[in-house]
Amino acid sequence: MSNPHIVRHISECFVKPEHALEESKRPFYLTPWDLQLLSSHYIQKGLLFNKPPAAYDQEGFIDTLLDRLKCSLSRALVHFYPLSGRLVTQTNENPPSCLIYVDCDNSPGAKFIHAALDTTISEILSPIDVPLVVQSFFDHDRALNYDGHTMSLLSIQITELKDGIFVGCAMNHSIADGTSYWHFFNSWSEIFQAEGNDVSLARPPIHKRWFPDGCGPIINLPFTHQDEIISRFEPPALRERVFHLSSESIAKLKAKANAEYKTNKISSFQSLSALLWRCITRARRLPLDQITSCKLATNSRSRMDPQLSQDYFGNSILAVAGVATAGELLEQSLGWAAWQLHQAVVNHTDKAIHGWLDAWQQSPIIYQLARFVDEYSIMMGSSPRFNMYGNEFGMGKAVALRSGSANKFDGSVTSFPGCEGGGSIDLQVCLLPDFMSALESDEEFMDATTLPPSVAVVCR
CATH class of the missing domain: 3.30.559.10 (Chloramphenicol acetyltransferase-like domain)
Known part of the structure; x- marks a missing residue:
C-alpha cells in the first residue's frame, strides 16, 4: 500500500524544442555572472492551482492537461532553447584550465514528470510551517548547477493533489536568474493559453551573450577538477x-x-x-x-x-x-x-x-x-x-x-x-x-x- 504522505512519480519523459533554431546548434557560452553560480542550487518555484470543475466532470482531464503542458513546453523551448541543453566541460592542458558551456544540440531536452500526492490544498496551506512534503513537488532536490552536466537544465513536475494541481519548475541557476526564470514561466503560460495557435511572444528572450570589454565569449576557468569548483551544502534543520x-x-x-x-x-x-x-x-x-x-x-x-x-x-x-x-x-x-x-x-x-x-x-x-x-x-x-x-x-x-x-x-x-x-x-x-x-x-x-x-x- 502506498504512503499517502509521499509524492509518487507516475511517469517521466523528456521534452525537446518543437523545432531547432540554427542558433541553438552553436555553443551557448556562460558569462562571469553565470559561472559564479556553478556551486549554488537550481531555482525551484511553483504554483498551486485549484482543480477546475472539468477535473471532476471530464474523464481523462489530467491526461489532456499533461499533453497540453508538454506541447506548449515544446513550443516554449524553441524560444528558450538553452534550457533544453546540458553543460559541457572542455579541459585544457596548457595552461591547465577548463571551459564550461551549454550544448543545446546534443541533449535529450527538458525533463517532465507527472506525480501525485493523496492530500488536499488545505493540508498544504493550513499548517503554520510549510510542510516538508512541498520539497518533493520539485525535481533536482539539492542539485547544484554544476550537476547540469548530467541532469536536465530544466525540469517540470506536475503533482496532482486530491483537489489541486502543483506546477513545479526547477531551473539551472547558472543559465538564468529570477528575471529570466519568470520570463520563461510567463512565456510558457502565454503559449499554453494560445491553445495550439501560432503565437508571437510579447517579450521574446534575448540570447545574445553580454560580456564586459575584453572578456569572453570563451572564458577558461583556472580549475582542473570539479572539487575546485563545487562544494555541497546541507543546511541544519530549519x-x-x-x-x-x-x-x-x-x-x-x-x-x-x-x-x-x-x-x-x-x-x-x-x-x-x-x-x-x-x-x-x-x-x-x-x-x-x-x-x-x-x-x-x-x-x-x-x-x-x-x-x-x-x-x-x-x-x-x-x-x-x-x-x-x-x-x-x-x-x-x-x-x-x-x-x-x-x-x-x-x-x-x-x-x-x-x-x-x-x-x-x-x-x-x-x-x-x-x-x-x-x-x-x-x-x-x-x-x-x-x-x-x-x-x-x-x-x-x-x-x-x-x-x-x-x-x-x-x-x-x-x-x-x-x-x-x-x-x-x-x-x-x-x-x-x-x-x-x-x-x-x-x-x-x-x-x-x-x-x-x-x-x-x-x-x-
Whole structure:
C-alpha cells in the first residue's frame, strides 16, 4: 500500500524544442555572472492551482492537461532553447584550465514528470510551517548547477493533489536568474493559453551573450577538477513559514521609514527588508558588537550604462548589502536601517558592476553557499515585482506560491507577491527553530503581518 504522505512519480519523459533554431546548434557560452553560480542550487518555484470543475466532470482531464503542458513546453523551448541543453566541460592542458558551456544540440531536452500526492490544498496551506512534503513537488532536490552536466537544465513536475494541481519548475541557476526564470514561466503560460495557435511572444528572450570589454565569449576557468569548483551544502534543520503583509501594512512601513529618516527616497521593499533585518537580529540575540548584514539579490540590467534589456536571458544579479553592528541596528530606527539598504542599492552603479566584473576576471570565484552563508546575516531573494500569479494553465489563477529546498539556510527570505495583488507581499522565511519562535513573539514584526489568505477565500 502506498504512503499517502509521499509524492509518487507516475511517469517521466523528456521534452525537446518543437523545432531547432540554427542558433541553438552553436555553443551557448556562460558569462562571469553565470559561472559564479556553478556551486549554488537550481531555482525551484511553483504554483498551486485549484482543480477546475472539468477535473471532476471530464474523464481523462489530467491526461489532456499533461499533453497540453508538454506541447506548449515544446513550443516554449524553441524560444528558450538553452534550457533544453546540458553543460559541457572542455579541459585544457596548457595552461591547465577548463571551459564550461551549454550544448543545446546534443541533449535529450527538458525533463517532465507527472506525480501525485493523496492530500488536499488545505493540508498544504493550513499548517503554520510549510510542510516538508512541498520539497518533493520539485525535481533536482539539492542539485547544484554544476550537476547540469548530467541532469536536465530544466525540469517540470506536475503533482496532482486530491483537489489541486502543483506546477513545479526547477531551473539551472547558472543559465538564468529570477528575471529570466519568470520570463520563461510567463512565456510558457502565454503559449499554453494560445491553445495550439501560432503565437508571437510579447517579450521574446534575448540570447545574445553580454560580456564586459575584453572578456569572453570563451572564458577558461583556472580549475582542473570539479572539487575546485563545487562544494555541497546541507543546511541544519530549519523552520519555514510564510508571513503575509497587506498592501496597507507595507505602505505604513514605507511611510514610517521615510518619516524617521526625513526623506522620501526609501522604497517599500527596502523598508520591509529593514524590518526583517532588525527583527531577525533581535530574535538571534546577537552580541551588540557583532557585525551583521542584510543582503539583497539585485538585478543589474537597469543599472548598467547602456542598460541591458530586461528580456536578456541569463544571469545579471549581484548581492548588495547593508552592514551594521547588532547594537546600532537595534538602537537606531527602522528608517535608519532602511537607509543603509537604500544606499547599498543606490551605490550599485555601472561603475560598481564593472568593478566586480574586472575583479572577477583577475581572480574568478565560484560562489560557495557554505562560505557565503553566515549566522549573523539575512539574505533577501526573489522579488514581489515578478509576474508570478499571471501564469495560468487552464485552471484559473493560482491560489499560492511555494519554493523548494534550493538555496535555503538560516536567514534566507524569499519574497513573493501576495495572491490578492495590490502591492501585498508574502515572505517565505527560513530560520533555526529557536530563532523562528523568537520572531513569532516579536511585536514589531508580528504587528506588520497577517495570516496569508485562508484556503476558503484565496484568489479564484
